[in-house]
Amino acid sequence: MTEAPTLEALSQRMIAEIDALPRRLADGARYLIDHPDDVVLLSMREIATRAGIAPATLVRLARTLGFADWSELRAVYANSFRTGPARYADKAVAAVQQDKGAGLLSETFRAQEASLAFALESNALEDITAAARTLAHAERIYVAAFMSCRGPGLTFTYLCKMLRPNVEFLGSEGSSLVADLSMLTERDAVLSINFQPYAREIDMVADAVAKSGASLISLADSRATPLQPHASTCLLFSAESPSFFPSVISAVGVVEGLAAAMLTELQDTAMERIGHIEEQLYTSGSYHAHRRAR
Template identity: 40%
Template structure:
């Protein structure tokens, strides 16, 4: 079986295949494919007939769509989504119980953690081989940029905001302080670029920003842990990072590394003006912002 006809083995690969083949699909296949892309979490729990009704196609269309992707039928395609559901991250408390089992071997725990972090970071270039250039292009051309990341995702989001402001403006950090998120979202306008950072479990705030950005006609760049993350399904560009480590909490190390790589490429594309603005900011920081003996 050729690589093209080999059925995807995980949801991310399946979504990428649907997106890649979408333009060449018959209209009814496109309707079915769009529904699968937009509602991946419904596939494992609903019948094929129910999904077909909700999508607005015949059940046979979903069968033929599955076969066009290399599956023997709908059941095999659905199994990919079911497998993804079963592979959902454990609750923090369950993961913490697993961590306790290795507490008598702290050095081994640290070594496993470092190895996992290194593996996550090493995947970044391959995961974003084509999407990185697209993200850079959107950001270089943007007149206004907004960035959002809440809870554990705030750190990499703020890193993007801080580094971007060293040589480019304007950029706004959506903070949702004191319940003001809805007021902040009123500023979004068509043509703005909104950078979202999130990994599972996804906060309600980040999904709300994503929805508001789409409603306002903004360009959306999603930095997340999956092509089927709720902020990635209709984003203009997805940048993917891995969060899996043996600890009790998903890791944001690869997310920060991805942000730093993205910022570096934005500066390189912006050219001499970015260097001049950076120098101006750096001079100011050395005069007033850094401690001196």
């Protein structure tokens, strides 16, 4: 290469080209995008292990991006490296590996704590605020959350309906994803929640957002998802877990934070709606009357 790119330019290029890369190269690029400090702090072999690929794949990725070898690509990261707080997810993994005597339940709770801290560290206040503003003032909100992401998606839907009307969960019972997506307009907003491996429906959401001009908030385990090119705001959560399945605890934390930020944005309108709904819950008998505080 005649002139080394900046780290930001390199990351943006990988994000733009990631869909066209072979799957293993895309896995490597995605890891580099989301863990730039690791390129400086860890060996190529360790990075490959964490990314779930072979070390040779990182060499191929470097050459695909126009570098002579891995060390030349690594130099871009070294030049831009800034000392910062260690990744919380890495801390959790290290702690679990050192404490072999702890039970899986204890390890899981520790990883969940680290995942929540990772979400707090990774999402700037201005990004949360921007996402909340978009969602608060859209004509309609559609929540796109499939498979194991359905849990945090339903949590957000429930909370958001307490704050404002016209909130729908895409592809819910009694409807279809195709029909729901066909109703999107440029006045609407979509909150999409995803982690790898991504559900096939993510491509349908991306196409519908692109065609309709709807605003998109992407909450995912990576900044390099198929939705990223269409998103006005990208928020991160960690799905790392010592258990057999990825964790969505930090995704739940982020959506609860989004709901709190939306309350701040909507203020009196939302508070009046919450009060009305709460009154209806008591009146309908959904809450025990003796629990009511006056």
